[in-house]
Amino acid sequence: xxxxxxxxxxxxxxxxxxxxxxxxxxxxxxxxxxxxxxxxxxxxxxxxxxxxxxxxxxxxxxxxxxxxxxxxxxxxxxxxxxx
Numbered sequence: 001x002x003x004x005x006x007x008x009x010x011x012x013x014x015x016x017x018x019x020x021x022x023x024x025x026x027x028x029x030x031x032x033x034x035x036x037x038x039x040x041x042x043x044x045x046x047x048x049x050x051x052x053x054x055x056x057x058x059x060x061x062x063x064x065x066x067x068x069x070x071x072x073x074x075x076x077x078x079x080x081x082x083x
Contacts, residue, residue: 019082031080042076050076
């Protein structure tokens with residue numbers, strides 16, 4: 001395994017641990033995707049829901065655009081290897 005691959009694995013493990021910690025504490029976890037327009041992302045919640053959000057005009061909060069269906073949420077988790 002190359003040094004770059006080892007660093008990538010360490011980074012991925014750290015993000016996965018952060019996700020587990022955030023969700024376990026009842027906080028949301030942001031999932032960024034290059035497939036989304038600028039200023040949009042997904043917020044995953046400890047109850048399993050995922051919302052598509054955009055940065056609010058005040059740039060201090062988010063505006064929910066829509067809640068993903070259970071099927072969409074599961075597909076998104078598979079896409080990002082979060083299952």
